[in-house]
Amino acid sequence: MQYRPMAIEDYNAAIQLWQDTAGVRLRDADSREGIARYLERNPGLSWVALDDGRIVGTIMAGHDGKRGYIQHLAVAEDHRRQGIASRLVANCLEALQQAGIIKSHVMILRTNALGEAFWHRLGWQRRSDVELFSFINGGGENV
Numbered sequence: 648m649q650y651r652p653m654a655i656e657d658y659n660a661a662i663q664l665w666q667d668t669a670g671v672r673l674r675d676a677d678s679r680e681g682i683a684r685y686l687e688r689n690p691g692l693s694w695v696a697l698d699d700g701r702i703v704g705t706i707m708a709g710h711d712g713k714r715g716y717i718q719h720l721a722v723a724e725d726h727r728r729q730g731i732a733s734r735l736v737a738n739c740l741e742a743l744q745q746a747g748i749i750k751s752h753v754m755i756l757r758t759n760a761l762g763e764a765f766w767h768r769l770g771w772q773r774r775s776d777v778e779l780f781s782f783i784n785g786g787g788e789n790v
């Protein structure tokens with residue numbers, strides 16, 4: 648296995664993996680342009696895992712100067728339970744720490760029992776004291 652920071656050249660393989668992965672919800676913001684902008688704003692924080700050159704895992708992260716935000720953690724089904732996601736998270740947290748960020752959040756769908764088991768196992772605390780509110784400036788769907 649090889650791990651390296653994600654580049655925009657990984658987009659086609661990454662989007663294929665995300666489309667194949669239940670638990671990853673894609674929006675218009677996940678267009679090539681959207682991901683390119685995200686990677687540019689957050690250099691070195693998103694990672695891919697490769698097996699013989701094939702992308703089998705991804706994680707994306709960004710921060711706002713105070714908190715880190717993780718998304719699009721996905722590992723190909725035929726590569727699960729080998730510690731790949733754990734390693735991707737560790738790489739991501741190390742890069743965030745180097746950027747001065749020690750606390751991070753991840754949002755998962757309520758229906759994602761697998762994701763919940765994973766984050767719980769890694770020691771992440773489920774929050775029951777906050778509700779997430781979202782607003783689409785200008786309206787629209789699937790933004």
Ligand SMILES: CC(C)(COP(=O)(O)OP(=O)(O)OC[C@H]1O[C@@H](n2cnc3c(N)ncnc32)[C@H](O)[C@@H]1OP(=O)(O)O)[C@@H](O)C(=O)NCCC(=O)NCCS
Pocket residue numbers: 668669670671718719720721722723726727728729730731732733734753754755759761762764765766768769
């Ligand atoms: C969640 C996911 C990323 C885990 O990837 P992975 O590479 O298999 O994870 P790891 O091998 O690092 O697992 C670490 C630990 O998490 C827990 N875990 C992982 N998969 C699990 C499962 N199917 N059931 C229960 N616990 C699980 C285990 O405790 C595991 O340790 P163990 O194998 O020693 O028991 C992968 O299953 C996936 O891509 N799921 C779909 C997308 C998703 O839900 N992403 C998370 C939301 S952001």
